[in-house]
Amino acid sequence: xxxxxxxxxxxxxxxxxxxxxxxxxxxxxxxxxxxxxxxxxxxxxxxxxxxxxxxxxxxxxxxxxxxxxxxxxxxxxxxxxxxxxxxxxxxxxxxxxxxxxxxxxxxxxxxxxxxxxxxxxxxxxxxxxxxxxxxxxxxxxxxxxxxxxxxxxxxxxxxxxxxxxxxxxxxxxxxxxxxxxxxxxxxxxxxxxxxxxxxxxxxxxxxxxxxxxxxxxxxxxxxxxxxxxxxxxxxxxxxxxxxxxxxxxxxxxxxxxxxxxxxxxxxxxxxxxxxxxxxxxxxxxxxxxxxxxxxxxxxxxxxxxxxxxxx
Amino acid sequence: xxxxxxxxxxxxxxxxxxxxxxxxxxxxxxxxxxxxxxxxxxxxxxxxxxxxxxxxxxxxxxxxxxxxxxxxxxxxxxxxxxxxx
Numbered sequence: 237x238x239x240x241x242x243x244x245x246x247x248x249x250x251x252x253x254x255x256x257x258x259x260x261x262x263x264x265x266x267x268x269x270x271x272x273x274x275x276x277x278x279x280x281x282x283x284x285x286x287x288x289x290x291x292x293x294x295x296x297x298x299x300x301x302x303x304x305x306x307x308x309x310x311x312x313x314x315x316x317x318x319x320x321x322x323x324x325x326x327x328x329x330x331x332x333x334x335x336x337x338x339x340x341x342x343x344x345x346x347x348x349x350x351x352x353x354x355x356x357x358x359x360x361x362x363x364x365x366x367x368x369x370x371x372x373x374x375x376x377x378x379x380x381x382x383x384x385x386x387x388x389x390x391x392x393x394x395x396x397x398x399x400x401x402x403x404x405x406x407x408x409x410x411x412x413x414x415x416x417x418x419x420x421x422x423x424x425x426x427x428x429x430x431x432x433x434x435x436x437x438x439x440x441x442x443x444x445x446x447x448x449x450x451x452x453x454x455x456x457x458x459x460x461x462x463x464x465x466x467x468x469x470x471x472x473x474x475x476x477x478x479x480x481x482x483x484x485x486x487x488x489x490x491x492x493x494x495x496x497x498x499x500x501x502x503x504x505x506x507x508x509x510x511x512x513x514x515x516x517x518x519x520x521x522x523x524x525x526x527x528x529x530x531x532x533x534x535x536x537x538x539x540x541x542x543x544x545x546x547x
Numbered sequence: 548x549x550x551x552x553x554x555x556x557x558x559x560x561x562x563x564x565x566x567x568x569x570x571x572x573x574x575x576x577x578x579x580x581x582x583x584x585x586x587x588x589x590x591x592x593x594x595x596x597x598x599x600x601x602x603x604x605x606x607x608x609x610x611x612x613x614x615x616x617x618x619x620x621x622x623x624x625x626x627x628x629x630x631x632x
Contacts, residue, residue, distance in 0.1 A: 281618045288621035295592035382590040426591040
């Protein structure tokens with residue numbers, strides 16, 4: 237279909253809608269000037285319109301939330317290349333398609349890898365990083381599938397992964413631009429304008445993490461309030477990978493001191509530090525992943541690079 | 548999957564979203580902006596005004612795009628699927 241043909245269909249469609257329903261037929265008869273194909277096309281669209289009142293009126297996210305409520309979608313994103321290009325799936329869901337695949341991205345625009353998919357607290361959206369050139373960009377996809385959308389409206393610099401706020405409304409992450417690192421937060425609606433929480437921070441490599449109570453964000457060597465107005469230094473306690481206790485009152489952390497990997501906790505209210513143990517030189521964290529605390533709060537998981545010596 | 552089922556994605560949301568995604572790809576070939584409006588409104592959950600801000604068009608224009616895109620997609624999904632060659 238040519239562009240001018242489509243524009244004519246669109247024009248007549250909207251003009252016909254301004255007519256009383258009983259006068260539309262006559263209006264189209266006259267407006268289409270004997271072009272029967274044009275008249276059929278517009279009439280067919282108007283007929284669909286009358287049947288499609290509720291069609292896609294509920295956002296995909298709500299549909300997914302209903303599916304989750306019915307237990308159809310499980311809560312874990314799963315990254316796989318079993319079908320060739322990388323794909324993100326929801327583990328144990330009954331979906332017959334991935335949430336998003338490398339095929340959703342134009343060839344050459346980004347590399348074909350997904351980095352660190354993280355599911356929203358109510359499991360309706362997934363945020364992940366893809367690399368274009370030398371810079372990362374954050375993307376968001378509805379868990380029910382569909383087209384990926386850039387998380388932010390930024391066009392310059394790079395973005396690095398972070399974590400969701402407990403209510404799912406925000407995402408905190410590092411932005412790398414003009415040779416410096418800024419701690420940012422952005423609404424999770426897609427293509428939103430990010431807000432700088434703190435400019436020119438120490439990158440520190442580890443991912444910023446939002447407390448379960450929503451009061452604090454831990455990153456690098458300090459805690460910062462979600463409005464960016466209050467900071468609390470972690471001092472010598474900082475610099476590591478973190479996990480909040482389920483009630484948000486304790487921050488667990490791991491930092492390297494020479495050949496030691498120290499596990500410690502910080503009481504958020506008092507700032508008191510308690511060293512929990514030394515995990516030894518062979519168990520340094522391998523990536524920017526934070527510690528992942530077990531639901532019972534008694535153990536945690538993190539990744540370690542296995543050396544040839546270990547093998 | 549019939550369109551009756553598809554209308555509210557009540558029984559098999561994933562399967563119907565596949566059809567919608569296919570229809571959206573076809574719409575993008577005809578009118579990329581309308582496809583983008585649907586992406587932002589349906590998949591992104593944006594309001595008319597928010598969609599207008601992203602696309603730098605008025606909320607009225609978003610509404611007109613949305614109205615026609617819905618009719619077009621609904622009709623597209625109702626058509627029998629072409630068998631692969």
